[in-house]
Amino acid sequence: MENERQHMIERIESVIDAGDLSPIPNVIEDMRPADVSDLLMALPVEKRRILFGTFERELASEVLTFVDDGAAREIIEELEESEIVDLIELMASDDAADIINLLPDGQVQRVLRRISREEYEDVRELLKFDEESAGGLMAREVMKVRRDSRISDIIKLLRSEEGSIEHLQNIFVVDLEGVLVGYIPILKLIVADPDDIVGEVLVSDFISVDVETDQEEVASIFAKYDLYSLPVVDSRGKLVGRITVDDIIDVIEEEATEDITIMAGTGEEEFWERSPVKVSRARLPWLLTGLFGGIASALVMNHFKGSLESVLTLAFFVPVITAMGGNVGIQSSAIVVRELAVGGVSVVRTSGKLLRELKVSIINGIVLASVLLVTVSLWQKDYRLGVLLGVCMMMTILWATLMGAIVPLLLKKMNIDPALATGPFITTSNDIVGILIYLGIATLFIDWIGRG
Amino acid sequence: MENERQHMIERIESVIDAGDLSPIPNVIEDMRPADVSDLLMALPVEKRRILFGTFERELASEVLTFVDDGAAREIIEELEESEIVDLIELMASDDAADIINLLPDGQVQRVLRRISREEYEDVRELLKFDEESAGGLMAREVMKVRRDSRISDIIKLLRSEEGSIEHLQNIFVVDLEGVLVGYIPILKLIVADPDDIVGEVLVSDFISVDVETDQEEVASIFAKYDLYSLPVVDSRGKLVGRITVDDIIDVIEEEATEDITIMAGTGEEEFWERSPVKVSRARLPWLLTGLFGGIASALVMNHFKGSLESVLTLAFFVPVITAMGGNVGIQSSAIVVRELAVGGVSVVRTSGKLLRELKVSIINGIVLASVLLVTVSLWQKDYRLGVLLGVCMMMTILWATLMGAIVPLLLKKMNIDPALATGPFITTSNDIVGILIYLGIATLFIDWIGRG
Structure with missing residues (x-):
């Protein structure tokens, strides 16, 4: 499969290089939009634009919803405003809102004014919400009926609108004020009597989320209850939209990526940002923290200059202490996070x-301290430095573990992303504390060690 | 919501403490199985067992499929074999196989012999597959019909088996040999004419996976094509099972957790393992690698003893060099992984x-090296050490970044999990190389620096 893909990429590239684009529609004809997007993403930027230019409007619109934000932004930048409007018209409201969010500020209002009234209203509603909330995730298109409808009415409605709602799972039931009162799974439509009244056969024990709910919580609700679709309501319980599980998969991957990038001391933009300057700007604050932490370590060592002058060997083991404090701290903080x-x-x-x-x-601590004690004692042919290192290693490990476990919990309590506690922050602070413990204790016992 | 949950936990705990369990069924009556599992997991182990003992068979069986592996194992350990058999009988084949996989080896055959013939055959089939493959994820229960059936036949079948297949999305169509030839989305059953022949209205452009496909690839297929259910076929194309998106959410979370734990230098068992000895055993190999790396750093420093003796200040900056090599290496490796x-x-x-x-x-490198150069020159009131540190920092950063980016790609090529390249491995090797670069260059220019 990987080979097939590579072959396809090469084929498209050679067609583009040759300058005659006419064979392209034939090549991609039988491909699924997701595969076309994949192919597009594998090309260098200039070729992406050329390939995208060959797509029919329907395909172009779908592809735009599949590619990542960075690529989508690069593609739209090159399009005429009327083309953007045409592509957005073909999208579901949630996808349309996502694309409009990528437009430069000045263009948003102009594009909004040009799209159809119905889509305009849906999109304008969606743009109000934080992109990382239930409101930002939902589509406005939902299939809803009144309590007093009959099953046969729903079936008629579905026949007339076939295919208009993607991934339809449930028909929502609302009261006269539009407040959600239950739902009918589509499977039930098949087995129910067409004459049944909706209000009598609906499932009234439903799960819904408020439009302001954070996407991470929405995802955990989907995961916990094995949901495929989830209605979104406003503060008065009125049905305002619907979130589907395929969007939740993206959220879960995004949240995991966010945790990993924060752990590593960088940002999520990493993944689609092409400009080295911007990537560097995302990483530098973390690295500067680390650098100043390192300089602080140097100050600490300078403070213990006397001890280091009298027993230089002490300096050799500073990297062991800092490395272990860092490793242990990352282990426990990553688990808690x-x-x-x-x-x-x-x-x-x-x-x-x-x-x-x-x-x-x-x-x-006991295992590592013992290994260090034995190794150092054998190497230095003196047990004293070994004992000192063993004791300091033990203390550093205890300290680093507790910091690693407690700091994320504290951050969570303070409503700060606990992932910030892993990575550069924890390693840097553990470096400093580890060196303080080590050289501090060594200085107390310097006469005893120096006798070695 | 969090408060409500906390309140519920306290209520159950006080009921258990009081010794009279009779109020429990009333308390949990209106709760969803997922919420009951959540409540169970929040209790200390002994109380978990007591609470579980109060559940009706149906609830007990469902709860067991929701809790994590560690908790499920602890619960089954306490059950009679006949109870285990009863609970497994109520499960779908994939859940049943998961629970059987948690039993001690000796018990597996005994339990298998006691479950019903139909479930036995499904489960025995599933147990053949790797737990992390499509075969290990799928359920054997699928709704399938022949090409020559009519839509009305399917509707009849559904009416007779209502509710027997969870999360039914598609009716699969097979030929006489059982080979998958297409599917009918259930929505289509509603809008199609009951007299239509299945073979004429089926969707023949379907996606399926081979039973041996790795779960990570299965998950990326779901994510890429926005699937809700995916048929699994054997090497001859015969339909053998079905994977649903709710199981894929678990896979995606599991794979992200795996990456994070490997990055942190530990294992996935962390999350449910209660025994500190076992957790420690998962972490120690990484820590020992780090420890020996640290001892190697000490050897390197010992090798440059002469330089350190003549300019002790050099030693103060070893932590800066190692910390930055580690931070930069983790940033680029985490992104690539x-x-x-x-x-x-x-x-x-x-x-x-x-x-x-x-x-x-x-x-x-330029930014960090300059900051270091200026800071050190000001502090030491001499530009020479600053220049040396700036140059070494630049080289260490280049080296660490390239290692961080290239090693995961190499591992991937060799079919080794690239996540192994992050965490303790990359930090330890960067520590050693960083110190080598730093003290090596310092030694070359020791006379120039020493003049400071």
Whole structure:
């Protein structure tokens, strides 16, 4: 499959290089829009634009909803405003809003004024919401009926609008004020009697979310209840839209990517940003934190200059102490951060986790400190430095583990993204504390060690 | 919502503490199985068992499919074999196979012999497959019809089996040999004429996966094509099962968790493992790698003892060099690893990415090296050490970035999980190389620096 794809990419590239684009419609004719998008993304930027230019309007509109934000922005930049309007007209309201969000500020109003009234109203509603909220995820298009309709009415409606709602799972039932009162799964339409009154056969025990709910919480509701579609309501319970599971998969991948990039000390834009300057700007704050942390470590070492002058060997083991503090800290912080992201950790489970981390760090501390003690004693042919290093390693590991486990929990309490506690922040602070512990204790016992 | 949950946990705990369990069925009566599982997981282990014991068979069976593997194992351990058999009988084949996979080896055959013939055959089939393959994910229960059936036959079938297949999306169509030839979305059943022949209205352009396909690839197919259900076929194209999107959400979260835990230098068992000894065993190999890396750093420093003795200040900046090598290495490796996990990176995009990483590291290198140069020159009131550190920082950053970007790609080529390239491995090797570069160059110019 990978080979087939590579072959297809080469074929398209050679057609573009040859300058005659007429064979392209034939080549991509049988491909699914998702595969065409994939092909497009694999090409260098200039060729992307050329290939995109060959697409029929329907395909172009679909492809635009599949490619990543960076690529979509680059493509729209090159289009005439009337072309953008045409493509947006073909999209569901949620996709249309996503694309409009990529337009430069000045263009948004102009494009909005040119799209059809119906789409305009849906999109304008959606643009009000935070992109990372239920309102930002939902589509306005929902299939809804009144309580007093009959099953046969719904079937008639579906026959007339066949295919107009993608991934239709449930028909929502609303009262006279538009308040959601239940739903009918489409499977039930098949087995129910066409004469049944909707209000009598609906499922009234439904799950819905408020339009302001954060996307991370929406995703965890989908995951927890194995949902395929979820109605969105406003503060008065009125049905305003619907979120489907395919969009949730994107959210889950996005949130995991966000955690990973934050852990690594950078930002999500990494993935589609082509400009090295912008990527560098995302990474630099973290690196500068690390750099100043490093300079602080140097100051700490300078403070213990006397000890280092009398026993230079002490300096050799600074990297061991800092490396282990960093590793241990990342282990426990990553676990806590991920647990906070995936499953709502309760108070009981949190204190259990802290206790477990403490026990783990005692075991690991004993093993690592012993290995270090033995290795150093053999190498230096003196047990004193070994004992000192073993003790300091043990303390550094305990400290780093606890910091790693507690800081994300504190951040969560303060409503700050706990992922910030992993990565450069935790390694840098553990570096400094580790060196302080190590050289501090060494200085206290410098006479004893120096005798070696 | 969080408060409500906390309140519910406290209520259940106090009921259990009081010793009279009779109010429990009333308390949980209106709760969804997913919420009951959530409540169960929030309790300490002993109370979990007591609460689980109060569940009716149907609820117990459902709850068991919702809780994590660790909790499920702890619960089944306490059950009689006949109870386990009863609970498994109520499950879909994929859930049943998952639970059987948690049983101790000796018990598997005994339990299999006691379940009903039909379920036995489905489960035995499923147990053959790797848990992380399409075969391990799928359920054997599918709704399938022949090409020559009529739409009305399907509707009759659905009426008779209502509710027997969860999350039914498509009716699969097979030929006389059982080979998959197409499908009918259930929505189509509503709008089609009941007299239509299945073979004439089916969708023949379908996506399917082979039973051996790795779960990560299955997940990326779901994500790419926005699927809700995917048929699984054997090597001859025969329909053998079906995977639904709710299971894929679990896979995507699991794979992200795996990447994060590997990055942090530990294992996935972290999340449900209660024994500190086992968690410690998962983390120790990484920590020992780090420890020996640290000892290697000490050896490198020992090798440059002469230089350090003549200019002790050199030692103060070792932590800056190692910290920055580690931070930069993690940034670029994490990005490449995530990109490899989420989107199949093509050759074109990879070489573009490497070039971008190189440019980013040059920009970051210049900024960080300059900051370090100025700070150190001011502090030490001598520009020489500053210049040396600036140059070494630049080189370390270039090296660390390239290692971070290239190693995951190489691992991927060798079919090794690229996530192994992040975390302790990359930081440790960058530590050693960074110190080598730094003290090596310092030694070459030691006379010039020493003059400071």
